[in-house]
Each structure stands twice: as C-alpha cells, then as structure tokens.
Amino acid sequence: MSNSLSDDYTEKGKGGVALRSLDAFFNPRSVAVIGATETLGFGHVPTKNILSHQGVKTYLVNIKGGKVMGVDVFRSVRELPEVVDLAVIMVPSGAVIEVIKECAEKGVRHVIIESAGFSETGEEGARLEREVVKIARANGMRIIGPNCVGVVNTSNMFTTADVDVAILVKGGVAFVAQSGVFGTALVDRACSEGLGLSKVVTLGNKCDVDEVDVVEYLADDEETKVIGLYVEGVKPGRGKKMIEVFKRTSAKKPILVLKSGRTEAGSRAVRSHTGSLAGSDKVFDAAIKQSGAIRVESIDELFYTAMVLASQPLPPDGGVAILTNSGSLGAMMCDELETLGLKLATLLPETINGLRKAAPPWASCANPVDVGPAVVESAMPAVELLGSDPNVGAIVMIFAIPGIVSSPRYFNADLTPFFEILGETASRTGKPTVVLGFGDERIIKMAESGFKKKQIPVLRNLTLTAKAIAALYKYKQIKGGSK
Amino acid sequence: MSNSLSDDYTEKGKGGVALRSLDAFFNPRSVAVIGATETLGFGHVPTKNILSHQGVKTYLVNIKGGKVMGVDVFRSVRELPEVVDLAVIMVPSGAVIEVIKECAEKGVRHVIIESAGFSETGEEGARLEREVVKIARANGMRIIGPNCVGVVNTSNMFTTADVDVAILVKGGVAFVAQSGVFGTALVDRACSEGLGLSKVVTLGNKCDVDEVDVVEYLADDEETKVIGLYVEGVKPGRGKKMIEVFKRTSAKKPILVLKSGRTEAGSRAVRSHTGSLAGSDKVFDAAIKQSGAIRVESIDELFYTAMVLASQPLPPDGGVAILTNSGSLGAMMCDELETLGLKLATLLPETINGLRKAAPPWASCANPVDVGPAVVESAMPAVELLGSDPNVGAIVMIFAIPGIVSSPRYFNADLTPFFEILGETASRTGKPTVVLGFGDERIIKMAESGFKKKQIPVLRNLTLTAKAIAALYKYKQIKGGSK
Numbered sequence: 001m002s003n004s005l006s007d008d009y010t011e012k013g014k015g016g017v018a019l020r021s022l023d024a025f026f027n028p029r030s031v032a033v034i035g036a037t038e039t040l041g042f043g044h045v046p047t048k049n050i051l052s053h054q055g056v057k058t059y060l061v062n063i064k065g066g067k068v069m070g071v072d073v074f075r076s077v078r079e080l081p082e083v084v085d086l087a088v089i090m091v092p093s094g095a096v097i098e099v100i101k102e103c104a105e106k107g108v109r110h111v112i113i114e115s116a117g118f119s120e121t122g123e124e125g126a127r128l129e130r131e132v133v134k135i136a137r138a139n140g141m142r143i144i145g146p147n148c149v150g151v152v153n154t155s156n157m158f159t160t161a162d163v164d165v166a167i168l169v170k171g172g173v174a175f176v177a178q179s180g181v182f183g184t185a186l187v188d189r190a191c192s193e194g195l196g197l198s199k200v201v202t203l204g205n206k207c208d209v210d211e212v213d214v215v216e217y218l219a220d221d222e223e224t225k226v227i228g229l230y231v232e233g234v235k236p237g238r239g240k241k242m243i244e245v246f247k248r249t250s251a252k253k254p255i256l257v258l259k260s261g262r263t264e265a266g267s268r269a270v271r272s273h274t275g276s277l278a279g280s281d282k283v284f285d286a287a288i289k290q291s292g293a294i295r296v297e298s299i300d301e302l303f304y305t306a307m308v309l310a311s312q313p314l315p316p317d318g319g320v321a322i323l324t325n326s327g328s329l330g331a332m333m334c335d336e337l338e339t340l341g342l343k344l345a346t347l348l349p350e351t352i353n354g355l356r357k358a359a360p361p362w363a364s365c366a367n368p369v370d371v372g373p374a375v376v377e378s379a380m381p382a383v384e385l386l387g388s389d390p391n392v393g394a395i396v397m398i399f400a401i402p403g404i405v406s407s408p409r410y411f412n413a414d415l416t417p418f419f420e421i422l423g424e425t426a427s428r429t430g431k432p433t434v435v436l437g438f439g440d441e442r443i444i445k446m447a448e449s450g451f452k453k454k455q456i457p458v459l460r461n462l463t464l465t466a467k468a469i470a471a472l473y474k475y476k477q478i479k480g481g482s483k
Numbered sequence: 484m485s486n487s488l489s490d491d492y493t494e495k496g497k498g499g500v501a502l503r504s505l506d507a508f509f510n511p512r513s514v515a516v517i518g519a520t521e522t523l524g525f526g527h528v529p530t531k532n533i534l535s536h537q538g539v540k541t542y543l544v545n546i547k548g549g550k551v552m553g554v555d556v557f558r559s560v561r562e563l564p565e566v567v568d569l570a571v572i573m574v575p576s577g578a579v580i581e582v583i584k585e586c587a588e589k590g591v592r593h594v595i596i597e598s599a600g601f602s603e604t605g606e607e608g609a610r611l612e613r614e615v616v617k618i619a620r621a622n623g624m625r626i627i628g629p630n631c632v633g634v635v636n637t638s639n640m641f642t643t644a645d646v647d648v649a650i651l652v653k654g655g656v657a658f659v660a661q662s663g664v665f666g667t668a669l670v671d672r673a674c675s676e677g678l679g680l681s682k683v684v685t686l687g688n689k690c691d692v693d694e695v696d697v698v699e700y701l702a703d704d705e706e707t708k709v710i711g712l713y714v715e716g717v718k719p720g721r722g723k724k725m726i727e728v729f730k731r732t733s734a735k736k737p738i739l740v741l742k743s744g745r746t747e748a749g750s751r752a753v754r755s756h757t758g759s760l761a762g763s764d765k766v767f768d769a770a771i772k773q774s775g776a777i778r779v780e781s782i783d784e785l786f787y788t789a790m791v792l793a794s795q796p797l798p799p800d801g802g803v804a805i806l807t808n809s810g811s812l813g814a815m816m817c818d819e820l821e822t823l824g825l826k827l828a829t830l831l832p833e834t835i836n837g838l839r840k841a842a843p844p845w846a847s848c849a850n851p852v853d854v855g856p857a858v859v860e861s862a863m864p865a866v867e868l869l870g871s872d873p874n875v876g877a878i879v880m881i882f883a884i885p886g887i888v889s890s891p892r893y894f895n896a897d898l899t900p901f902f903e904i905l906g907e908t909a910s911r912t913g914k915p916t917v918v919l920g921f922g923d924e925r926i927i928k929m930a931e932s933g934f935k936k937k938q939i940p941v942l943r944n945l946t947l948t949a950k951a952i953a954a955l956y957k958y959k960q961i962k963g964g965s966k
Binding site: 040042045048116117120121162163164166167177178179181182184185186188189191192193230232258260261262263264265266268269270272273297298299300325326327328329330331332334335336337338339344362364366368370372373400401402403404407409410411438439440441442443461462463 | 523525528531599600603604645646647649650660661662664665667668669671672674675676713715741743744745746747748749751752753755756780781782783808809810811812813814815817818819820821822827845847849851853855856883884885886887890892893894921922923924925926944945946
C-alpha cells in the first residue's frame, strides 16, 4: 500500500488539474508556526528563525497560548486573522491530524510537518501518516515531511530548519536531502566551506512532495545552477516521471545524484532509516543514465562536484591542462584523470615555447607543466599560455607551496595577492579552472581567499578534484546531447 | 645503463660486505653544510634549520668564506677540524663532483645532495650523477639524492629539509617521498592536520639510497609504527629485494604504498618528473601483494590510512559497528564498508537490549546504531555496549551535530568535554575507533581536540574513513599470515 500522494497528484496533473506549485514553501508571505516554543529542544530554532525573519508575517500557534519569545501566541490556526501561505507543524505526532484538519478548514495549502513519529516508527505511525495524506489530498494541500526540517531559501533567507541563518552563504547549489539531521549537516558544511547555496530541502518521509517534485520546481529556479540530490529510494511508480523530469531539467542545469543502499548492508540501513526501498541499484543506475543526471559515488564527491559545476563554465573543446609546482602531484593527477576517461591536452608548440621562455630552464613544459619552486614567477604567464591554447579545455592548478614561505618564523609572506591575480588571469581565459591545494593549511587558506574573488574553487582532495573536472566534461556532453 | 649504486651495494651485501647503515642520515653528531648561505632562496632554510639545532655540531662550508648567519664559514671540507658524520651538499651541480671528492678524501661517509641539475635534466646531468656514484662507490659512501631535500627526524628534531621545525609533530608515521617539493608538502600537511611523524625521507633521483634501503632501515626504527611510501618507479633489478624487504618489514609494521604512473598519462608524467620508469602496473601490483605491503589508491588515502594505522590497535575478531547521529551517513558508511569487503557486526541481543535502554524509543538500535538528536545522552553508553560486544571488531562513530549547538547566536555549547569523555570510553574498549566528522567545522574541531587525548583520529571524508578501517582489517590479516 502506498502512503504517498505523489502518484495521485501526478495523475491529476496529467488529467489537466495543475499541481499546486511548491513556491509557497520557499517564498511565503505569511507563516504559521504551530507548536511554536521557547523551550530549548525540538522546535526552538525554527520558531526563532522564522520569527526573526523580517520579510515574512509570522503567527505563532501553541495550544497553551501565552507568549513565546515575547510574541503573543494563538491557540489555534482557526484564530489566525488571515489564511497563511505556509504552516510549519512541530507539535507531537499525535496532535498532527487535528492541526492538519484545522489548516485544511482555514484554507492553508502548504504545510511542512517537522514532527517525527510517523511511518518511520512502525504501523501506528504509518496509519497516522496515511490519515495526513488523506486530508491533504481531499483539500489540494501540498506537504513536505513529516520527519524533516523543511527548507532553506537563501534568496530571501527564509528557513524552517535548524540552521544558523547568520552564516548562510548565497550561491548556485541546491541540495535535496532526505533526513533533517543530514540536511542540516550539509548546510553546516556548506557554510563552513564557503559553498554558496540557493535552496535546501529535507523531504523526511516524503508523504507527498518528493525529489521529483522538487527537481521540477528547481528546474525553473533562477538562483539554482546545480541540483544535488541525496536519495535513499524512489517511491514505487515514480521512476518514469523521475526520468522525464530529470531529463528536462538536465537540459538546463546539471543534476547530481547520490544514492545509498547500493549494497546489501546499505539497503538494510536505509530501510530502517526512512523506510525506503533501495531497490535494484542496476535499475536505478540505468534510469539515472537515461535521465541525463550524473551519478556520484560519495557525499564528498557530491559536495565538491556541485561546488565546481556551480562556479565554473563548461569546457570548450580540448583536454585538461595541469599546472603544478609538484611533479609528484602532477603525475598523480594524470593517473586520476586518465582513469576517469579524460584526455590531457596536447599543448601546441607555441604554447610549449612560450612556457619555456616564462619558466626556468629546469621546469617541465609538457603537460603537466611543472614549474617547481618558480611557481610565483611562472604561474601567471603559464596560465595565460594554457588559456589561449585551443587544445586546452580546462585547467587544473596544483599548489604544494612550502609552509615556510608563509611561516612567521621564516619568510612570513602573504600569498593572497598572488593567488588573487592568478585567479583573475585564469578567469579571463574563460576556461573552467579548479585549484588543488596540498600541504600547509595557512597557504591553502590564502589560496581560498585569493581565488574566491573569481569564484575559482580550491579543493584539498586530489581524487575529488579530478572527479569534479570529469563532471564538467560529462555535463557538457549531456547538455550537448539534449539539444 | 644504470646510474644507481643500489644493485652493487646489494651485491656487496650478499657477498658479505655489510651495507653502511643509514643511521647517520638521521642521527648525525656532526654535520657539514656545504653551500651554506644566508641569501634567501635555495639553501637558506636547510642552513638555518641545521645551524639552529642544538644537539648537532654544525660546520658551515662555502667557497666564499666569511660569515653566514653570524657563524664563521670554512672554505672547504678539507679545512674542517673533524670528520663529520654527514655532509649536506647544496652547491650548484657543476661543483658537486669536487665537493664529493673532498668528502671522500676527508672520510665523510654519508652525504645528502640537495642540489638539482642531475639525471632529471638530461644526458649531461646523468653523466655528472654517474660520476658522483662512481666516487661514492669507490669510497663506501652512502648518498641520498641528488635533487631532494633529505630527511626529517622528529625524535631529535634534526632536518635538512625546507620545513618549519617549530611545528613538527612527533608520532608514528614515516613517509618516504621521491621529490623534495612533495615531501615538504607532505610534512606541511602533517603539521597542519596534527599527523604525528617519526621520519620523512625525500629520495630525489635515488642515485644510491632508494625506498628499499629506507624501508629496511625503518623496519627497526622504534619510533616508526607505519611506513607510507610514494613511489614513481622501482629501479631495475630491485624488485626481488623489494619484495623480500617489504615482506620482512610488514611482519613488524604496516607499509602503505602509493604508486603513480598507473596510467599512460601518469607514466609519461613520472618519466619527465624523476626519469622513473613506471613499469607495468600489473607487475608492480602483484609484487606489492606478494610483499605484504598495502597498496593505496590516492595520496589522501595514504595520508589518512597512515594516521589511523599509527594510532589504532588492530581489530580483534568481529565486524564493524557504526554509531551515528545521521541515518543517511550511517547508510552511506554501510555501502562503503561492504564495497570494501568488510562485514558489519551482528550485534548480540544483549547489546541491542542495552542500546534500547540507553537510547530514546525512536533510536535505531541495529547496526548502524542511529541515536539521532539524542547523541549527547546516548553515545557514551552505546560505545560501551558496542565495545563489550564480542561480535564487534572496530567502531566507527559518525557525528553530524548541528552547528547551532555550538553557534554563539544559538546554544553556544562547547562539546569538547563530551568528545573527550567519549574518547576515553572508546579507548577503554581496546577496539580500534575512528571518527567521521561531518558538517559544522567548529564542532569537528571540538571533536578533534576532544578525541586527541586518546589519539582517536577524526576524519572528514566518509570514503577515506571506510578505507582506513579496511586497512586495519587487511593489515591484521597480513600480520596473521606472516607469523
């Protein structure tokens, strides 16, 4: 038995009754926070985050009444002076049905249920969840959750999640996660590593809205340049629609998909986590390939590939050029790129001649271009030369600059301006550029801050750098094929 | 034509003439720095580092004489008042032969040639290098280099390399790298990430001392618990000796091997980097398997696997137990572990019952154990229960704790004491434990500092965490097999 509305909505969609847009989840003009609480624990942070948002009219609702965070509380949705665009429910699961009924009566059509205690806990919870779905369906309501933390939208800084609003970074990556804990951690990591987000959605038990709906919405979202999905299972019957929506969306922007439950152990784990049926990995894999989405193998790959796809242009024709100050890391990068099926650029004779003039005699001017200790002098002309070589489609720069250069006990140099100028040079080439920083963390941080101005990502993991570059080429092919 | 002494030395070794130990490279009582210089650039940092070392009698040598860094300079090795244990040569390549001759005459038997401009630059350089080898051979000298930065020894803090001595962290990992730039970057990274080092050697062109010699030496080095090698190619004729030495050494301590030149592009790159012949990867792989060393696939895997092997005990019988506060990350970890051929522990009924008592009703008490938001309350009893379950061989803890917990704008909690107590609990179990931190960097840093006391590593990459755990099981098998 399906406890999902999705299929029915899809059917209705087909039959001509338009699906209600998800937009009110991200851009509500008014919100009711039901189960609003000042008590530290579940519900506190969403209450605080929604309440402190200036652009959204917020009503707090709690059966106990009184005041929460200094604001008068309504005892019921019925008492609200207007029909809110969105209700966020955080009451115990046993009270959710009553609240949903009130929302339905009031005319509220978008609801996020953050409360846990539904199908993930067993039969009684599943029964409750079916009841929720029934009411929603009868009233044309759309529901995210239950068992989630809802959404983050950086374009208006609206969020229903347990995240630190003050540190959210705007950008082009949208993440769709299943559980709230993981979605929150993904947002935290993005904030910590300076990955710019557009929107984040945690779907929880997916009683109605699922990743297919969200991708369909994000396809037209101007802020979103890359969609990253973490999926534990696709609801039965949604495969065809998924392929259709992903195909249409992939023609506009890349979709990265990480799916767990690939193995027997993983499959058991997702079953007990969100009740998801991982299904056959081969079937899923074939569907993803057909859909034009890009499957990634790990959460770290999802994260950094999204970062690179969101910030870099697609490569023109040509192979990868490596500029390095470490021959060893250059050789390792060659291995990784070739293993991923990428070609190293064959540099034009004039490029090689130019490099010979720009670098000391002992530098290696083939590809990889290894300028060794002459990196500060030679990197800029090298990037210019590589950038203007038509055989070069993408540039990887590898910096393993000794820590003594920046150490206050030795040379105490600030390399930030060097990296900044190099970033400008690379950016002017119009070719995608990714930097691998290896070694001293202080210098890598200088690279990050120098390259940031031109949105050139600095990664620390060699394999993931290669994989991100490979994804640029792969998406170019997908986009070309979908025209 | 071989420009390597190694084979000859090996032959001599077989014939009964003992090889001169490498010990003087790491523990010299006296050192001559030849080409000592105050000028910023090549040679400055080694001069400064060696000179400022209190336990080593240092003589500066420079044909120009005068004073360097306030110290009187000898014009030649001949003028030195004693036969030094070690000479470090940093003069231009053209002057090296003369210096080597002087060292030979003087009776110096250990020489590090940091100067570049030898076989890596072409035929003329190769000729010079053969000449160096000839003199060394005739005088029973051992040579590291040329084209390297020599050694780091944290037990006496002696180094001939371009590293910041003040931040070196003592520990059980020895790295052997080929080039100086990469070796230095590896040391820098270790310092930045708190990886404790015992010794680091950069071998450069390997005209005499190669990785086989170094592994043989490190096998008996008490400080070294794990040996991590980066190799571009094995010198012709050394394969058999390599297998023999690695086999003997692997019975005592794990050897991790990263080799580049796996692919055609990588193979071309190493040829132009250190003139190494990458050789057939299949042959190398078979040799490594036979030798009991563990081959790793990336520099990041080498780094973190070394970190885990050096700090954790080998697992007793039993599978892997996962404790997590994110079901998603738990499921991903299951996938990774199973893909690597590891088994998840089947928990005893009493463990599961204990977990049910220790965790809230909604927690998942199978393996992975997912305690969700109840992580602070439930993690400690959970670790104790997993630790005492005989079916558990190793524990992976995954923390994806929301950043708001530590954010000054929200709960401002310091979780360091929590992690510290958890580390003590995990350590008492006697089972290897690795932590994966995901999300907010401030909290991951708290985890690092809390777990540090019991040397439990905190990693940030899920795949590499799984691979490091797999290496523990693999080395257990290797060690068991070699008894």
